[in-house]
Amino acid sequence: MPIVSTVVALFIPMLLAFDEIGSLHAVEPDSVNSSFVMGVEDLVWQTGWDYASMDRMSVMINSNEYGYYGPQPTFVLDGIPFEPGFFGVHYAQLFPLSLFRIENLETFHGSGIQNGLPYQAGIMKLKSEPIPRGISLFGSGQLGHNSGEPGPWVFDPNKVTPNVERFGPWLDAGLSVRFGGWYAKGNLRYHDYLHIDEFIQTRIINMRGIPEENIWLRVDAISTLGLVETGFLSDRVEIRLQGTRSESTDFLFFQPLGREIPTGFETEQYSAFAHVRTSEKSGIRGLYQQRNLATTFRSNIFDFDIGWEKQVHTWRGSFYIDGDRIGIDAGMGNESTEATGRQTSFKQVTIPSFFMQNRFSIHRSLSITTENIVHFYDNNRSFSSNSTIDLLPVTGWRVQITGGFSELLPEQSNPLETWINQGYDLFSHLNISSDIPSEIENNRLLHLALNNQIKLHDDWNLEMGLQFFRHLSLQIPFQRVLYDLPFSTQPGTFSLYSGQSGERLAATFRLHHQTTYRIKQTADLTYRTTMDGDAVYQQYWEMTPAIRFQYTALYTPSPDLELQLDVQYLSERTWPEFSRLDGELNRSFYVQFPFKYFTYSNTLPQHLRIDIRVSKWLWQQRLRVALQLKNILNYDYQTHPIGIREGFGYMSRLEIRF
């Protein structure tokens, strides 16, 4: 361990002396096989990130740098950022486009700058399908469920079981118009999801019940989202004006409470984005955005109401030069946030930022890229600086060496805790006792990466990476929940462990093989370990798998038919926050059923998941049918200790386009 620290300590000043230090993010651009994107987890699958889900519809993401409870990735659609969730939980139904209309997905890890947009914990860039000329329409319906319906045994009181999880109907529709460079489009999404898993029904139904009146309220999640957008696209100018609005009734996993809260969501976002190319190799970009996120009350036995209302105003401007030898992308922005609702005193957080990305192509086989981002708030500031040396020693071999320092303000890394400190009266309403330092430190991270891309053969590519992270100061939220039969958990004391430090190492291998257009296969193996660190730091990273293996094979025997095999292996994970539930019993709820008992475990065993997917175009590519058989080995696994148990299930979708 000291050796690694020494190497890092020597390496970074060396880079500093040369120019600016920097770090590189692993870059994983890829086109998306949209026919097989059935949910948010299918998107995360392609990113190299981990996810944990309570219900398959929402995910918490570990983007490798900060864990599940740290800063979350930035999401961008066609150059416009969006926020599809609350308090670090992202919902598929809040993505402003139909997932099967995604043409391209690019993931960048770590911190950096992408097309005039600085990001701190990875970025997921989505590009929607091009708008056809003239008038076009699309519609789709999607549904599925897990196996295990009671069937005719519903009439046998000794064998009846609850109806199982049901996905759908999910209905998406859209209309677009394009004449010349001008376009307009509108999308409407409706999602319904019946939340009935034996494992969590006790908690959900009990939370939604009013026992004294013998009323048991609905346990499904329903969401509607609309998007309207117009703009002008040409070789020189890209202008987009976009508005989105959504309303949902759902369940929000709120980590300080240690379980879900029945909650409604309301989101609005209005964006104006412009990109003007001043020459073939230069241009300017600008964005103005207003985003309103609010939770609304959804009846529950505790009368819990998060009462969260957040208004964010953002503007950002940048210019770029993309020359053969020199590239620059520099600009500034300002983000102003107000959190009203339970705010006891008015407070506005305004964070200006400055950023610059420089690329120097010293030789056609050697380039250096540096990225610097600085944020200010009050008397505090954060500074992130990354550098990448990109080397092509011989044809077919590419080496990238990355080093950097990332820093985040507490308002960026731990916004909830800073709002609580600033008078947002939420924890007392939710009966959560808390221990949050009055002064929260900046998150500070050193990282170093070596990445090799080798073309083994015309059809084979190998990528090997080694990443080292040294967290100088990581703020870790921690809720060691208490066991409770009706509601699974009761909150213990919520703590924010500030200034945690430690070191992590990750090794990645990726083998990609493609023969013509018919067969494409990719195998990914990731190994990550905590090398050193404080006790809480070490516990925190036990929640993420040490080993993740993924294999995907796509076979396209003809242009209208696609077959895909997905395999995923995850090693064991342990969630220390739920250690008090370990070995405790859970019980099915309905009194007319024979009770079923389950034993909680805060350790999620290793699992193997295999999915098979089939997609067929019909009617000259106007109709598409897609079927996913999920977890065909019927492995009983979870991604969260009190989350849904996965089993065999299917998802089917029918699309129509004109």
Next chain:
Amino acid sequence: MNKLIFIILLLAFMPVDYSYGQIAFERTRISVTGHRLLAGNTIIRNWDAANGIGFELSAPYIFGNFEAGLRYTRFDEFTFEGSGFHSHYVFAGWNYSYIAADDLIFTSGIRLGNNFILHDRDKIYADEYKFSREESEFSYELFARLQLEINKNTEFFMSASYNRTIFNIPFAAFYGTAGVTLKFQTPAWLKNFLQ
């Protein structure tokens, strides 16, 4: 489910007579079928299956044949009053055909689909917990079929199939089926739709 994987792998690596059905959707086969439940697991102790009817559509596609269909079966209750139900198995599948003799063709394949069942009435527990009459569950089927060519456009066939609906207590059944198939050149509009 392990059986299903085994069968998929088996079919995938089986030697195939490509001489049958190489041109995508060139010819269409429409079959009318009658079937009988021959054996089953625990479910047949409580419900009695009547003879059923079905409809199948099939066309050659890349290798083997693509098919889709519907099979209806009525189940009367032995016990649990009002629990009789109508079963509608809607499926799509793939099959391979082997020319066994001049007029005799052997076909085997797999079908994936949904078993939609409709009970005679809702089941209500304690006057308040109501289950819907309608229910559905994923169902797969493996089958083998012998086809006798009567003339260029007509076939008679008999088949045996194993069907499994993945209810919480899985419903497994063997069916015997007989039917008549009409074969014809696929109309342009249908070919256009299928491609």
